[in-house]
Amino acid sequence: MLERAAEQGVPAPLLQAVGISKRFGDLLANDAIDLDLWPAEIHALLGENGAGKSTLVKIIYGLIQPSAGELRWMGRPVVLDGPAQARALGVGMVFQHFSLFENLTVAENVVLGLPPTESFAAVSARLAELSRAYGLPLDPKREVWRLSVGERQRIEIVRALMQNPKLLILDEPTAVLTPQEADRLFETLERLKGEGRAILYISHKLEEVKRLCDTATILRLGRKVATCDPRRETAASLARMMVGGEIGEVKSGAGRSAAGARLIVRDLSLEPDDPHGVRLDRVSLEVRGGEILGVAGVAGNGQDELFAALSGERLVDADAIHIDHRAVGNLSVNDRRRLGAAFVPEERLGHATAPRMSLSDNALLTGHAVTDMVRHGFINRAATLASVDRTTKTFDVRKSKRDPEAVSLSGGNLQKFVVGREILREPGILVVSQPTWGVDAGAAATVRQALLDLAARGAAVLVISQDLDELEEIADRIAVMFEGRMSAPLAAAQADRETIGLLMGGSSLKPREAAHAGA
């Protein structure tokens, strides 16, 4: 370390975290974490959801104060009372969730985040110059709602660069990008590193960390497990450090025979609910019994609208959707459930469940029309509780008591509950959106295995996911959504990342052909 410091001509790390701890109530989110960030270095912060990455980063950015420990900036102790102080020191941050005003232009959004010392024209000019210099093309006059997710992220990066930071923090920046967009981002980051800036790169994607980062610090359950050179590790060894053990491999059901189509969507068009939503444009697909069809795509390309149309939360022409050869486009969600369909929305709290209601009430939420939970209008408490017990046992849902509120479960356990509650009804058709989003590796493996097993028993399973790794693991065929249109599905075995990535970016997609090929 000392040699390295001497080499950089800096006596101490740019930023040093010493023994940082943070307690939230009973939870120790960070436990005596040490972290050294050096100039001209891309440092990965690796860990599963809930490992304490976000907490640590928020402390470094001054958003929250540590319960113990201290931060040193170029060797001197600092106390950050807020992000403004962090920015004044030279820390810039790009969040996973963007904070942009959709109806304002790029330049207006950037100006809002800056101290009011520079004229609007000067900011616009500097913005254009910066975006050119770093390969982040942006038109300052465009309104944000017209931009893709990748372009929005560029705004956030340029906004951070406007302050000329010495340390740039990026929180899961590739989660919303196509593989090609990610490549371009990596080039920009290499350039920033070449200028001597330090970059803290938060991720759980091992391959990209191996490719991009010089150093990796791995967190697990709030503690630092190791700091290592990721290029000398294998993806498996990094994963072991992250998870603290081997991850169960998901086994694909052998000898799955694809039967006839059970879910057919034909020329489904749908106007969006809200002005910034996406219009579905003649979407066609079919899912056969015994197969899993994956729908890939960057978020916000019509996946929410597709789910709403499939579930019956929004009604369409009867003939646009067929379940087991019955036209169901105009049937309610419960009528579709009665025909053997089941649905798992992306949002666990607030959509799939009522957060402040008990699990038994939440079992009733999707079961009241299709099970014995209601008789003559009266709720059969024993049946709802029995359903919770069955789901708990089969899917290993960990909870504090028999029937707690949904909100008290961890993300992974609640996801096992909402997936399990549908699968235990043995649906013939299952539509599930982002089945393992924000879920720990163990729960993700359980959920994916359950989806594979359900398909193996003859069900048609449609998985909408942003996670290409997940789709490659479980899907038989993969189709891609872009701006409300659906590509022709590719057999998963032949679908290489580049082709899917291009489709996710909207190139080489001929909607007319795709629509017919899918039908």
Place this chain on the structure above:
Amino acid sequence: MLVLERRGESSTAIAIASPLLAIALTLATIAVLFALLGKNPLQALAVYFLDPLTDSYALQEMAVKATPLVLIGVGLSFCYLANVWNIGAEGQFLIGALSGGWLAVATHGTGAGPWVLPAMLVLGAVGGALYALIPAICKVRFGASEILVSLMLVYVADLLLDYLVRGPWRDPQGYNFPTTAEFDPVALLPAMIEGSRLHYGALIAVVVVIVATVVLGRTIRGFEIRLVGAASKAARFSGFDADRLVVTTFVISGVLAGLAGVIEIAGPVGHLQPAFSPGYGFTAIIVAFLGRLHPVGILFAALFLALTFIGGEGAQITLKVPLDLTKVFQGLLLFYVLACDSLVLYRIRLVMPQRRTADGIA
């Protein structure tokens, strides 16, 4: 620094303690108010809250005044649980009284049979329901705020009552007082105990509490109401129609408010006159929240609020304080109830900001 922290799990103990705390805080505030008015606070509180409880007439009167509060409060709890904001129960109450009262006025002196009272009750319920449908349909069809529409309809109902009892329905033998004739015995609710003012309306209120408890807690319709209020997107996913529920809950609360109106005029009042209601429809909003939107809680809350009406009358006589003090009291109570309810979902924690260097950036 005080920090509000969301609780992991709603606390049952605090759910019960919170309204009691609100009552205690209200009593403390009102005691200060009495002291500022130059009265002995303890003595004044005793007049307000203890004296009525030692007097059998006042106890009966408490049940009489609690009856409309329970009926309206239970109806409002259906609305509020579903996040439907019916503020116009007072209007539905008055229209219920007018609908039922019309029959009493029309059959007055005709020697009509005992069918009059049941028909009045039905008319009152229907009238209240139809009046409640106006804001419900305006909301579902045109997106109008049900808060404003239902509230403004209160004044329409109030003026309609005023017009009718001063005009077409005025008692010809009434020396020009703005009141209808006293109802015939067939149009009156019989007393439960001979010679007392306690009438069978109180029994109806108790039955309504039992039925509402079962409906809300044990049936799929009750689940629908709770779910739409708790998580509207999840309710849609569950297959429930929020618009239909706006109409349903408005009708339920309109029926109960209308029924309360006709019970009030066929019971303790016995005729129609302007301002026969001391604002039961508004007080019932406080009752609903003080009772934590639970029918049994509402029963107790209604008895407590009835006590403030009676205590207020007593205090006016013995302490020479204005009757409006009752309204101040009820307003304070709603304020504290809503404040204390935050404690159910949040806990207060004292946080000491840690400072190692005094100047921030060292």
